[in-house]
Structures are given as C-alpha cells and as structure tokens.
C-alpha cells in the first residue's frame with residue numbers, strides 16, 4: 446500500500462469533490478483496537494498578529510493566519526479539534542489578541558490554546574485567559590491523554606521586579622539574543638500539577654503534550670529552551686508512548702529523548718533560521734532533523750505554514766503544510782524508535798526539499 450500522502454493536492458481536490466471515495470487516507474493505519482479510534486487534529490501556531498495603529502495590523506502576518514484557517518476548514522474528514530500553539534499576538538495587547546481571536550473564530554471546530562511568550566508578558570496572561578481560558582490543563586480524547594502546559598514562565602524576580610513598565614517587560618522578552626531576556630520554564634507549581642494529573646493515567650495510555658517552547662534544550666540565546674525540561678521529561682518517562690508538540694521555533698525540528706518524541710510546528714508568520722546557520726554559540730539542534738533550506742525572501746509566505754496531525758497508534762505524525770513549499774511529513778518510525786521525515790530523512794534523498802512552484 447502506498448503511504449505517500451500529499452495534503453496539498455488533497456486540499457485542492459477536496460474543494461471540488463468533497464467526500465470523494467478515493468481520498469488518500471492510507472497513512473491512517475489500523476493500529477488502535479478499533480479503526481474508529483484513529484483520529485486527526487489540526488495544529489496552527491505563531492501568527493504574531495501585530496497592531497500598527499487603530500484597526501491597522503501587519504497585513505503579512507494576518508494573511509498567514511487567515512490562510513491556515515481557510516485550509517483547515519477544507520480538511521475532509523474534519524479534524525476532531527484544532528490546537529493553537531501560542532504567540533497569537535506580537536506584543537500581547539488586547540487589540541492584537543482580539544484580532545487574532547476574530548480570525549480564529551472562523552474555524553469550524555473546537556479550538557484549544559497554548560500560551561506563548563508574546564501573548565503573556567504584557568499583562569501576564571490576564572486578557573488571554575479571559576479569551577481562551579486556562580493556561581495549563583489536560584483532557585482525554587479517544588484513548589489519548591492530552592496535556593497543555595504554559596512553558597514560557599520565568600523567574601519571579603525577572604517578571605515582577607525588574608522592569609519600569611509592562612511594555613518594557615514584553616519588549617525585552619520578545620527579542621532574540623537579548624542579554625536582558627530570561628530562560629523559559631514550566632515551574633514548580635505546574636510540575637506538581639502535572640505529576641498529580643499523570644498519576645491518574647495508565648502507563649500504556651498514549652500521551653500528547655503541548656508546550657510553546659520546546660521541552661528540551663536546543664539554543665539558549667533564542668529561548669529554544671526550557672530551563673526545567675529534564676524535570677518535565679522525568680515526569681513523562683514512565684509512559685510507553687509520549688509525543689511533545691511545540692511552537693516558538695518557527696521551523697521544522699524533531700527529536701527523540703528516551704520514550705519522548707518531539708516535533709515542532711511551523712509559524713504562520715515568518716521562519717527563523719536554524720541556530721547553527723546563525724551563531725557560533727553552543728546549540729543542540731537534534732541530529733535527526735532534516736532542515737529546510739533558507740526561506741526565499743521573494744516569497745512572502747515562504748517557510749511558513751501549519752500542521753495536520755494524524756494520531757496513528759497513539760504515535761502522532763505531523764504533516765507540514767508549507768505555503769509555497771513542498772509538503773513534508775514527519776512520522777514516528779517504530780523500527781527506528783524515533784520520528785523521521787517520510788521523504789527526506791536519508792542523506793542521499795536530501796535534494797532541496799524546498800521546491801517552489
């Protein structure tokens with residue numbers, strides 16, 4: 446059976462023949478006890494909606510999110526839910542969060558939210574929580590235990606005592622390579638909550654965790670980093686199947702640490718370069734990761750996109766719907782024991798995965 450899967454052509458097809466019998470769903474293998482237990486969800490992240498003034502917002506970032514919403518609404522079968530991975534706003538203001546929420550309100554389906562640092566550091570999540578609810582929580586869906594963490598907290602002294610204004614605090618946390626920044630962390634309170642939450646879950650139940658920053662240490666200068674990552678990983682270690690999805694890095698990354706598979710999300714706004722192409726500072730970019738080529742500045746949406754997640758046998762695979770780029774799928778490989786790029790993982794197949802139309 447051919448398991449090659451092209452969501453882009455699928456979406457194009459679905460606009461003209463919704464419900465066609467020959468949909469390319471062959472990657473949904475019947476790994477759960479009941480085929481009906483396999484399911485999908487969409488995962489959109491890092492839109493960075495930015496107010497210029499009044500009702501004027503940066504057009505380019507708006508377009509990225511509008512496109513993700515439109516394409517998600519075309520998915521057939523409909524995803525069971527949509528996860529939004531954080532950094533909906535750029536400077537955390539009410540107009541930005543409202544404008545982002547309005548665009549997201551066009552999604553047909555339930556939307557869950559993850560907190561990003563750009564949503565948080567103006568008012569410490571107050572308005573975001575009014576719009577979207579709890580900052581960390583869990584839920585069960587078709588035999589999978591989902592956990593959402595707020596991983597972008599930092600030291601109390603930095604958050605509460607250091608800055609003259611909330612705006613300054615937000616601006617300091619928004620910068621890369623900023624010596625005034627501070628490392629992200631989940632923190633004692635949430636780790637205590639997570640420990641209690643997981644105590645109720647059987648060890649063979651698949652676990653899917655969402656955080657904004659990676660729950661692993663990749664590159665400190667850009668906060669591709671969570672200070673207490675190892676402590677969170679230790680809480681997840683007793684479970685057979687764990688997948689962590691994270692935003693924030695605006696690029697494709699995947700990794701395996703023990704039983705935990707990690708996969709990042711693309712941003713709908715803009716791509717960051719890979720750390721090793723940028724700085725001499727120590728970075729721990731996972732060796733498994735097949736990098737994208739540099740974004741082409743002549744394509745405004747290049748190296749941006751959103752994800753479609755197939756929860757197959759409790760191991761989630763991510764199909765990256767890359768605007769102006771070839772679709773890529775990263776799926777857990779049971780033989781290898783880690784995620785793999787389904788097309789470009791082998792060295793000799795890495796022939797410019799970034800192909801423009």
Ligand SMILES: [Fe+2]
Nearest residue numbers: 491532693712
């Ligand atoms: Fe971001």
Ligand SMILES: [Fe+2]
Nearest residue numbers: 532561562693
């Ligand atoms: Fe972020």
